[in-house]
Amino acid sequence: MEEMHTKKVLEPIWWFFQMISGILLLILVAGHLFATHFASKEALEYSNVVARLSSAPIKAIYILFLLIVVYHGINGMRAIFLDLTLSERARQIVNGGALVIGMITFIYGAYLAFSI
Amino acid sequence: MSLKNAIGLWFGLRGKSFTGYAFVLHRLTGIVLTIYLFLHLAFLTSLTQGEEAYTALIRKTVTPTFLPFDILLVGATIYHGLNGLRLVIAEFGLTRYHKELLWVLGLIGLILWIYVSYLLYKIVVV
Numbered sequence: 462m463e464e465m466h467t468k469k470v471l472e473p474i475w476w477f478f479q480m481i482s483g484i485l486l487l488i489l490v491a492g493h494l495f496a497t498h499f500a501s502k503e504a505l506e507y508s509n510v511v512a513r514l515s516s517a518p519i520k521a522i523y524i525l526f527l528l529i530v531v532y533h534g535i536n537g538m539r540a541i542f543l544d545l546t547l548s549e550r551a552r553q554i555v556n557g558g559a560l561v562i563g564m565i566t567f568i569y570g571a572y573l574a575f576s577i
Numbered sequence: 578m579s580l581k582n583a584i585g586l587w588f589g590l591r592g593k594s595f596t597g598y599a600f601v602l603h604r605l606t607g608i609v610l611t612i613y614l615f616l617h618l619a620f621l622t623s624l625t626q627g628e629e630a631y632t633a634l635i636r637k638t639v640t641p642t643f644l645p646f647d648i649l650l651v652g653a654t655i656y657h658g659l660n661g662l663r664l665v666i667a668e669f670g671l672t673r674y675h676k677e678l679l680w681v682l683g684l685i686g687l688i689l690w691i692y693v694s695y696l697l698y699k700i701v702v703v
Contacts, residue, residue, distance in 0.1 A: 534611035
């Protein structure tokens with residue numbers, strides 16, 4: 462089945478986490494969109510963003526959300542690059558690049574969450 | 578394998594079956610959403626520059642001009658999420674009614690897309 466192609470490209474553990482993170486993202490993305498982007502114009506106001514992030518549980522959920530969404534996106538992109546049937550050296554570059562970009566993205570997002 | 582061949586293979590509709598199309602669309606929406614994740618975080622840099630910078634960004638982006646783009650982005654999100662759910666259900670052998678599941682999820686996705694598009698419209702335009 463073509464749609465199980467990504468499974469063949471990724472290492473079993475990272476494919477497994479791709480599925481787990483995907484299921485968690487169904488809940489986290491829906492929660493995020495309905496709480497902010499679909500709720501009201503006021504929900505996007507600066508004071509309300511600050512109010513949300515000043516709540517420890519909400520901040521914790523956002524950090525978790527960030528970690529999961531960065532993992533899922535970067536790992537998915539990694540699978541797409543690895544599917545190009547690369548040389549061993551190129552595979553190492555893709556894997557290393559994914560790790561570095563993923564870490565920078567997570568750290569930057571966490572910095573934003575803690576900066577206000 | 579040349580790069581051109583490799584890209585052709587990866588983008589090519591694998592077998593031209595329904596699941597082949599679903600797979601290609603899953604990848605395309607995945608790429609779009611990952612790029613948008615970077616953009617979303619980049620936009621939020623304005624949060625660190627104070628209330629004025631952030632409010633200026635919201636005033637510029639929460640507008641009718643960006644509405645079609647927002648609606649497409651939400652459509653990509655719903656498709657990627659529900660198709661991903663379908664893949665996980667298939668992976669764990671949770672249903673024998675795969676074809677029916679496809680239609681049910683498709684219908685849920687379409688209704689959800691229309692509903693949230695309305696919510697976005699209401700926030701931006703009304």
